[in-house]
Amino acid sequence: MVDPAVIEEPAKAESRPSRPARRIAYRHRVPTRLWHWLNAITVFVMLMSGLMIFNAHPHLYWGQYGANFDHPWLSFHGRPVPGWATIPSTYNLAAARRWHLGFAWLLVLPLVLFLITSLINRHAQRDLKPTRDEVRLAHIWHDIREHARLRFPTGDAALRYNILQKVSYLTVIFVLLPLMVLTGLAMSPSMDAAWPWLLDIFGGRQSARSIHFICAMALLAFIVVHLLMVVLAGPINEIGSMITGRFRVPPERTGE
């Protein structure tokens, strides 16, 4: 993600001499940006069409089987998810499945591509893997406190992911998204025949369906926090950097 090439722009002549130079850094490479915006569409379609499918039988079970006469661990009456949160907006299981199973390909193929390339070009190891120093409890606690006080990293530190970002992104990319795909496949009767281990690792089709739902809710929580952070950290600079790749580095805090 972080490119060493940092473009220094000299302060304009008319600006006050105390104002530091504007630093623009190239922060996101093209594949990251493309994948980000493709996912921004795909993940929403998957979530909303998935919630429509959930409306068809809003009861979740653990184990191999589970239907109306069995004991759900989560259960709702009627069609619990409102129309504004589903695709399509009125009840239609067939259409929701078409959306879900079609966009699934747009989620899966780029995900696999990203997982492989980010490991080969060492983006994951270089930019996402926490350093030994970062996983110290004192460091993590410090970062949590800084975030809670809305004091975000500045200067060179803003060009690296902090430990909270690293853990979130690693969880989403290497845990939640692969789990979504695998539990999705485990719900397919045809894939269960081809790859019976799918049923074994999740403890049955209904368990896989429950984990699918839990991971979807975790992704939703990630998106909410992610969007909140973008707004708090300066939406124009943050969104702009994900479009152009160029990030205006917040100047170091001084005299505090």
Add this chain to the structure above:
Amino acid sequence: MISRRRFVAAGSGLLLAGCDRLNRSPEFRATLRSAERLTMKVQRLVSPRDALAREYSEADLSPVFRSNGTAMPGTDEYARHLKEGFANWRLTVDGLVARPLSISLETLRTIPHRVQITRHDCVEGWSAIGKWHGLELARILDAAGLSTRARYIVFHCADRFGDKPYYESIDLIDAFHPQTILAWGMNGHLLTVPHGAPLRLRVERQLGYKQAKYVQRIEAVDSIARIHGGKGGYWEDNVDYEWYAGI
């Protein structure tokens, strides 16, 4: 603040209206539909042709196996069969076969059969495990002498959904799969009416709506385009469910 909230509300409204509009667009639906073929091709590519659906033990049986769809075919003809204990129910096999057949239920039940405890997965999301007793579809197709032109097997059912007859179809890969059976028994008893008495299809690598109940006639065809709505099944024709229900 209010204007921002209004902006977000308007934005999400637009997004949803956009999705609904896309959903109504024939071109977009056709694009989405092409994913069904891709999914089928890739699933078939990674599946051995005879990969077996998991067979469970007696201990795994659902305590109550709910039924779905038709619970009682409302026709006079079916009522008569039910009254007669299906003594005069016959299975017809025709279409692209060398020897069209008409087999009594009694004969069908004397043919050596399979017993399999498998999971039934509804398109809605629930699953139930049941034990099925029935004969392999392949035996019947072999007995009838399937033509080399045949590509699909169509199952015509005795029940009607609204004013339309229920039917389903599968291709030859599933038709000759060792677990694809015409079941006449369930959980150690003869089939009950809600579960498709006297004869139903079990095609274990696909979803519930493919498991046609009340099967009366099996037709071998080279194309499903000329059967009813042309999409290969009641739900496919009327609601746009996928013909390939492997996922």
